[in-house]
Amino acid sequence: MAILINENTKVLIQGITGSFGGRHAKLSLDYGTKVVAGVTPGKGGQTFEDVVPVFDTVDQAVAESGATVSAIFVPPPFAADAILEGVDAGLDLVVCITEGIPVIDMMRVRAAMEGSKTRLIGPNCPGLVTPGTGEDSHGGCRIGIAPGYIHKKGNVGVVSRSGTLTYEAVHQLTELGIGQSTCVGIGGDPINGTSHLDILKMFNEDPETEAIIMIGEIGGTAEEEAAAWAAEHCKKPIAGFIAGATAPPGRRMGHAGAIVSGGKGTAAAKIEALKAAGIAVAETPSTMGKTLAAML
Numbered sequence: 001m002a003i004l005i006n007e008n009t010k011v012l013i014q015g016i017t018g019s020f021g022g023r024h025a026k027l028s029l030d031y032g033t034k035v036v037a038g039v040t041p042g043k044g045g046q047t048f049e050d051v052v053p054v055f056d057t058v059d060q061a062v063a064e065s066g067a068t069v070s071a072i073f074v075p076p077p078f079a080a081d082a083i084l085e086g087v088d089a090g091l092d093l094v095v096c097i098t099e100g101i102p103v104i105d106m107m108r109v110r111a112a113m114e115g116s117k118t119r120l121i122g123p124n125c126p127g128l129v130t131p132g133t134g135e136d137s138h139g140g141c142r143i144g145i146a147p148g149y150i151h152k153k154g155n156v157g158v159v160s161r162s163g164t165l166t167y168e169a170v171h172q173l174t175e176l177g178i179g180q181s182t183c184v185g186i187g188g189d190p191i192n193g194t195s196h197l198d199i200l201k202m203f204n205e206d207p208e209t210e211a212i213i214m215i216g217e218i219g220g221t222a223e224e225e226a227a228a229w230a231a232e233h234c235k236k237p238i239a240g241f242i243a244g245a246t247a248p249p250g251r252r253m254g255h256a257g258a259i260v261s262g263g264k265g266t267a268a269a270k271i272e273a274l275k276a277a278g279i280a281v282a283e284t285p286s287t288m289g290k291t292l293a294a295m296l
Contacts, residue, residue: 002130002182003157003202003209004093004119005069005141012037012067014058014074014082016048021073024097024145025052028071031148032132032139037061039070058089071127071143072096079123080105087118094193095143096122106191113193120193126163126185129170137179146170146183154179156292157203159196160215161188161222162243165285169213169241172289178296181209188217196226204234211237213292214279218244219265224273231277239292241282242270 011028015021016038026049029035037055038048044056055061058070070091074082079098086094101123113120121128127144131137131151142148147167152174160166166185173180184199186192196214203209212234216223223242230238245267274281282291 003199003206004121004128004182004184005130005143007032007130007132007140008034009069009141010034010036010065010067011069011071011141011143012039012058012061012065014039014070014072014086016040016052016054016073017043017046018073022048024071024073025049027148028142030138031142032134033141033143036067037065058085058091062089062091067091069093069143070095072098072123074098076100076102080109083109083120083123084112087113087116091118094118094120095125095127096120096187096193097125097127097144098122099124101189103189103191106189110191110193121184122187122189122192124189125187125192126166128182128184129180130182131180144185146185150174151183152177152179155181155208155210156213157181157199157206157209157211158183158213158215159199159203160185160213161196161217162215165215165241165243165288168285169215169288172286173213173292176289176293178289178293181206188219190220195222197222197229200226200230200234204236209236211292211296212239213288214238214240214274215288216240216242216270218242218267218270221265223270227273227277227279230279237292237295238279239282239288239295240274240279241285241288241291242267242274243285245271
């Protein structure tokens with residue numbers, strides 16, 4: 001069953017004719033993802049890889065292709081409007097890969113999305129993968145920039161603020177023979193669309209997901225909130241990791257949201273909250289997979 005996306009999800013890609021968007025659109029097609037449309041203003045009528053029609057607007061693409069999900073590979077000055085175009089078209093899910101969107105733009109997006117049916121993953125995220133059952137888990141759905149070949153179909157859900165740590169956790173699980181249901185990179189910007197808690201709730205309700213890896217980092221209180229909820233409501237084993245233990249206070253590390261300020265958002269506080277909730281915390285990134293395996 002997985003969450004959010006599956007092998008039947010119809011995907012459109014905003015920015016498909018750009019070099020970055022095009023490269024990852026091709027990788028998604030090769031993985032078996034149903035990429036049914038692309039959108040680049042002014043380039044409607046073209047085709048991508050001789051199979052994917054390109055449209056000028058998301059509305060046109062949705063009407064012609066039946067797409068329900070969009071991946072955004074649009075430069076930062078235009079990415080907020082690209083998100084809102086997907087919202088206006090009534091998409092179920094918008095996955096924004098773009099890094100560097102101004103915070104003021106994301107404040108406008110958040111306000112405009114109030115009450116809409118559209119869920120946003122990101123921005124500044126690697127996207128998500130539901131592995132398939134084919135060779136090298138092809139035939140599933142890959143949206144974004146995650147390397148599809150490291151995934152393996154199975155029953156562990158992965159949620160992470162960090163793209164590279166998502167890949168590391170997935171690779172470790174696969175090397176241990178442990179497959180994944182869905183892997184979600186939610187991004188590390190201060191204002192994003194979906195939180196650890198949102199994804200934990202989905203994994204908790206998903207009968208295909210039997211265990212969870214949750215990866216966080218310094219900054220904010222999202223991990224503590226997710227841990228508090230999990231302690232009361234989640235009956236599935238969770239392994240966790242918090243990045244940034246050595247980051248100096250007041251200095252941003254990596255993501256725009258990864259900053260300790262006012263004494264809040266420290267790695268120590270997050271690790272303590274996870275342990276108090278019964279979550280097994282890996283001491284280093286290299287032991288995330290083994291930490292979960294020990295719980296199984």
